[in-house]
Amino acid sequence: KNWWRNLLFIHNYFGFSEMCLTHTHHLGIDTELFAVAPILILGLWRWPRRGLFTLLLLCTVGTAARYYTTIVNQLSNYIYFGTNIQRLFRTADYMYSFPPHRSTVYIMGILLGYVLRKYQSAKLSSLQLRLGWTAATVCVLASVLGPAPMGDINYVYNSTHAAIYAAFAPIAWCLFFSWIVFVSHNGYTNKLTKLFAWRGFQVSTKLSYAIYLTQFPVFFYNVGRRRHIHHYYNFVSIILDTNEFISIFLASVALTVLFDAPFQNLKKLLIKRPFSSSANGTAKDKALPTKAVAEGETATAVTPESGTGIATTNTTTAKPPSSALHPHQHSE
Known part of the structure; x- marks a missing residue:
């Protein structure tokens, strides 16, 4: 009954319990942030110092808001043993689907574009490269291993730990990939940057959003039709569900070929680049x-x-x- 909210891309403001196709909340968030982005970019272009200060201030406010909201509402972005459904819904409503709380990494992307534009062909010394890679490694390890204690079966919820993870893990993760983009853009490549530049990722990138949209209906269908307890005996049996993988892959290919790719070509036809004279x-x-x-x-x-x-x-x-x-x- 609430499909019209999805059509207007505002469904992320009404809570997960009243949301149609809950996994599409990202569509609403992305659309809203994309609508605001030109204003932020214009301010950064016209008034570089004021624009830069404004974006950094917004990032700081967003980070502080995530920390404060997690403490006050006892939220958890990590599903641990014994997590109750009410806490998950509160986290989804107050944190996960609220654009201001998700805007920090979006603004970091805008700042990265500004840095790439301003510092083209930047020259980095070997010491600067080592320090940069060290900091990037620390960031990715902190974001990946930070919630490791939450995976313990005897873990007891700690709001401070959850707030630190919610506030700083997205920033650390984004800094790691920002560094990779920056050094690759300026020609400082290594095995890791070459791995991320693999052409095969062009295919997976085109399918990635379709995979995201189709995987949850497949998950929900498989869960809904199961009428008995299913036991997983090892880690491989949990991760590798061949039938599920094939279903998601075929559905994502169909969605991309029948809808996404044609609309991308339609956009190119309607918005033509000016003829070069x-x-x-x-x-x-x-x-x-x-x-x-x-x-x-x-x-x-x-x-x-x-x-x-x-x-x-x-x-x-x-x-x-x-x-x-x-x-x-x-x-x-």
Whole structure:
């Protein structure tokens, strides 16, 4: 009955219990943040210092808000042994589907784009690279191993631990990948950056969102049709469910081929890039010196051999005799 909220991309504001297709809350969050992003980018472009200060302030406020909300509402972004359903729903409503709490890493992406634009072809020393990779490694380990104690079967909920994880784990994770993008963009590659640059990821990237949209209906269907207790005897049997994987993969391919890819092509047809007039411009540039010489003006042209040198010629046409200018002045 609440499908119209999904159509308007505002369904993430009404709570998971009243949400149609709960896993699509990301669509609402992404759409809302995408709508605000041009304003943030414009401010950063027009007023760099004020814009940068504003974005950093928003990141700080968002981080503090995640910490405070987790403490006050006893939230948990990690599912541990004995987690109750009420806590999970509170976490989903107050933290997971609320755009301001998810905006920090989104703003970090905008800041990364600004850094890549401002510091093109940055030169890094070997010491700077080592320090950067060390910091990035610490960040990814902190974000991955930070919640490790929550996986203990005897873990007792600790709001401070949960708040630290909710506030800082997204930042640490984002910093790790931001560093990889930054060094790769400036040509500092290694085995890890080459791994992430593997062309096969282009296929998985195109399917990733379709996989996200289709996996939960498949999960819900399999859970709903099960009428008996199912025992998992080892870790492999939990992770590798072949039938489920195949179903999700085929559904995501169908969704991408039938809907996503055609709409992407439609966008390209409707929003065409302006035609490049470089060829016409080159022809005009070649004609300019001739015209300038004919009119006795200074001709300036870029020499194609060097690409940077400027050849300047100050050529004045010989003036014809006065008799040629006034053929009848001697007739008398």
